[in-house]
Amino acid sequence: MVRKAIVTILLLAGAVIFVFPFYFMLMGSFKSNAEIFSMQILNLPAAGFNLQYYIGLFGKSAFGRSLINSSIVSIIFITLIIFFSSVAGFAFAKYKFPGRNVLFVALLATIMLPPQVTYIPLFILMTKLHWVSTYQALILPRLLQGFGLAFSTFLMRQYMSYVPEEILSSARVDGCRDFRIYRVIVMPMVKSGLLVVGLIVFMDIWNDFTWPLIAISKLDMYTVALNISRLFGTQREVYWGQVMAACFMSSLPLIVIFLIFRKTFISGITAGAFK
Amino acid sequence: MGRKRFWHDVGRNRQAYLFVSPFFILFVVFGLYPIIYSFVLSLNEWNATKPWKFVGLKNYATLLLKDAVFWTSLYNVVYVFIINVPIMIFLSVFIAVALNNPARRHKDFFRIVYLLPYVTSVLSIAIVFFVLFDDRAGLVNLLLAEVGIPGPHWLSSASMSKISIDILITWKWTGYNMIIALAGLQSIDTQIYDAAKIDGASGFRTFWRITFPLLRPVIGFQFIMSTIGTFNMFTEPYFLTNGGPGYSSLSLVLYVYRSAFKFFQLGYGAAIAFLTFIVVLIPSVAQVRIWAERDRTYSAT
Structure with a gap:
């Protein structure tokens, strides 16, 4: 009994530690520097819930523009990943073509490729193509990094393999073409898999920092992450309340989506680790 | 398989090659x-x-x-790794075992709260930690001062900068690892535990003799992913310490x-x-x- 109580207290203490930085971010976004760097951070904001820092963000710091950029990049990125990974996952799960296993292991191996090996040549390539500070620079090379196309294909293949063989063969007998089978029959059956891939990939691209830092130099092409980095590091006087407001704004979409789809997120995490 | 048969199979599966081709084309160009x-x-x-x-x-x-800087940065990464990985894996397994107890209530609440750091960007959290761990006026040291402990120079001393990065990484990734450990625990057949109970094995003994060995593949996965993650870390030191002071957290x-x-x-x-x-x-x-x-x-x- 005592032991159970101790474990409960420890779990609750852990919960406080895990939530506190979010509370700090939110409260900090209404506070002056003097309040943030003192015990007053624990109190409610002295000036009330004044939205001045949020308004300031959308004024001269071009935060709105970076939100639009991040959204455009995320939407195109997710669409491409969903399409490419589901067709490839379908082929890997349901066709016995020569070289399938070799190609699949090759695809798995690319997941482990540390992206820093490719950063320098990719930057040179972007320069040659005149792609520096463009959407395609943020999207196309990024398909190969992190939770990109390879990992998504790996996940999609697992979901595709649950599609019963009989349905596919009867569709073939009816004269259905391959792509039509994929589009009309298979896609509706793997909706949950598509959602898992979409969510994990969205989290990855929205939070990405290193590649945009290299690929983007023009301010009006900044992503949210780059804009926060600019507020944090390169201005003469840092308004911490404004930085906290930016951090909160960039975290909010993901937190909301996570709370809505928490089960899907959890199954996405475990699908990567196990079957 | 004869050569003719092979090319026949290739031809019959044209569609499959077309379906997997986008990845490989992109890989050749951007990988x-x-x-x-x-x-x-x-x-x-x-x-x-x-x-x-x-x-x-x-x-x-x-x-x-x-190049001493290269060796320093390799040393830093190994240091962060050695401190972080055992602590993080231990914590994640501990929490998972606690949450896997059928008598435990509010499991969903804990799972959600513990996973929040995973969905948040490293960048935002690194900035929050930068403020919280400020040497002079950050909340952590203010609270330590309240109870009479002189707070260390978390970010501006060579001895603590790597530890601060460890705290950040542990905070960010424990929940993720906990979910993986929990999935591992749930795949263990509960009959084994019933048998252990009949044999009169203590809770601790049951953990070491049954749970831990069965979790080994899971811990292996956590270990490998953490290794790769730590060796590839960039954003954490970039914001928290900018690799400093000196090269102590590069x-x-x-x-x-x-x-x-x-x-x-x-x-x-x-x-x-x-x-x-x-x-x-x-x-x-x-x-x-x-x-x-x-x-x-x-x-x-």
Whole structure:
């Protein structure tokens, strides 16, 4: 009994530690520097819930523009990943073509490729193509990094393999073409898999920092992450309340989506680790 | 399989090749080509303006024999890894075991709260930690002062900067690892526990003799992913300490970034990147083998 109580207290203490930085971010976004760097951070904001820092963000710091950029990049990125990974996952799960296993292991191996090996040549390539500070620079090379196309294909293949063989063969007998089978029959059956891939990939691209830092130099092409980095590091006087407001704004979409789809997120995490 | 049969099979599966082709085309352009380019570049000296100068293995020799900063950054990464990984895996398994207890209530609440850090960007959290761990007026040291403990210089001393990065990484990734451990625990057949109970084994003994060995593949996965993650870390030191003070928290990737994009030593930067690639190759190959293995058993059924 005592032991159970101790474990409960420890779990609750852990919960406080895990939530506190979010509370700090939110409260900090209404506070002056003097309040943030003192015990007053624990109190409610002295000036009330004044939205001045949020308004300031959308004024001269071009935060709105970076939100639009991040959204455009995320939407195109997710669409491409969903399409490419589901067709490839379908082929890997349901066709016995020569070289399938070799190609699949090759695809798995690319997941482990540390992206820093490719950063320098990719930057040179972007320069040659005149792609520096463009959407395609943020999207196309990024398909190969992190939770990109390879990992998504790996996940999609697992979901595709649950599609019963009989349905596919009867569709073939009816004269259905391959792509039509994929589009009309298979896609509706793997909706949950598509959602898992979409969510994990969205989290990855929205939070990405290193590649945009290299690929983007023009301010009006900044992503949210780059804009926060600019507020944090390169201005003469840092308004911490404004930085906290930016951090909160960039975290909010993901937190909301996570709370809505928490089960899907959890199954996405475990699908990567196990079957 | 005869050659004719082989080409027949290839022809019959044209569609399948078409379906998998986008990945491989993208890989050749944005993966394979850059890697080869990177290796060739690492054998040259290049500062982005003058033409390339072939120097053979000189960049590698300089790195391994003369460059103390390279060894410091490798040491830093290993240090962060050695402190972080055992603590994080222990915590994640502890929490998972506690949450896996059927008598425990509000499991969903804890799972959600513990996973919040995972969905938040490293960048936002690193900035929050930067404020919280400020030497003079950050909340952590203010609270320590309240109870009469002089707070350490978390971010501005060489002895603490790596520890601060460890705290950040542990905070961010414990929940993720906990979910993986929990899934591992849930796959263990509960009958084993009933048998252990009948035999009168204590809770602790049951954990060490039954749970822990059965969790070994899960812990293996956590270990490999953490290794790769730590060796590739960039954003954490970039915001929290900017690699400092001095080089005390410089990571390998941060060093690549500085050499290439701040000092324009592109050949040298490529050589550092290639060495870090070789370092993470071993755990990566191990994980790919596990995945491929599992995949084989799984496509056979």
